[in-house]
Amino acid sequence: MSKRSLKRILGQVISDLRGGNQLSTALAKHPRIFPPIYCRLLSVGERAGNLEVLLRQIADYMEKHMATAKKIKSALRYPIIIGVVAVVVVAVLVTFVFPAFSKLYSSLGAELPAISRIVFEGVGKLRSLGIYILLAALVAVGLVFIYARSPQGRYKLHGLLLKLPLVGRVIHLNQLAGCCRNISLLYNAGLPLTEIMPLVIQASGNSVMAKALTDVHRDMTQGEGLSKPMQKNRLFLPMMVQMVKVGEETGNLNTALSAAAQSYETEAEDRTSSLISFIEPLMTGIVGMIVAFIALSLFSAIYSIYGQLG
Secondary structure, X not given: OOOHHHHHHHHHHHHHHHOOOOHHHHHHOOOXXXXXXXXXXXXXXXXXXXXXXXXXXXXXXXXXXXXXXXHHHHHHHHHHHHHHHHHHHHXXXXXXXXXHHHHHHHHHOOOOOHHHHHHHHHHHHHHHHHHHHHHHHHHHHHHHHXXXXXXXXXXXXXXXXXXXXXXXXXXXXXXXXXXXXXXXXXXXXXXOHHHHHHHHHHHOOOHHHHHHHHHHHHHHHHHHOOHHHHHOOXXXXXHHHHHHHHHHHHOOHHHHHHHHHHHHHHHHHHHHHHHHHHHHHHHHHHHHHHHHHHHHXXXXXXXXXXXXXX
């Protein structure tokens, strides 16, 4: 292991194993590295004697999850880079280019076209209020960050992420796929649903999904089963609800949920690929329009001055 922190933790795990602890117990002492849901799954595998099978299933699921996360990050990285470049270009123009042109036009006393006049007046106000705008933006970002750290803020943020155009659907599908996959793994290992649901809730990375699963768990403990409580929440898509219902009726809940997870993972991958191919030309077009607008304001002013001098 090249990462020192993980190397140190694995050293502690080895020490616990040599001290007579089981693998699941040794890993459970480090919940930030080894999720409790997988430690519980490994404890079942240790008792049943199929630890190797469960380790392979966990590894396969985590690899798929990481691959999907990388695709989402790749889809978001391009617009962020383009946005930063656009801000830097505009900042350079506002700081150096526009002031030089503004002095030139003022010295000539020429009348500027409407588009050029609007741009130069806007740049002038931006320069005079720039420091206040920057401070206000930093304060706003700080307040949003602090609010997002609170339970209520985290819930609002996660709900907003699920409602984002294009990206929200991908996040939603990945959340459902992870939920289906985790329930399938734990149910296939022999754990009862009453014990599975708290682990799945704890493993959920989205507060809105965790709240929905908590409601399902509450209704399930009252004897309503699993599919009926899911049907009450629109967060669980119809196919997932139907697959859970079929799995409950046939006794093959793990197989039905595994099929649903595979379907959602495939759809999420297709949507992520489409999102990447859509975002790149969109951002390029937006930056191109900004540059074209700035260039038009400058050249229209130049041609206007030439015409008036002539």
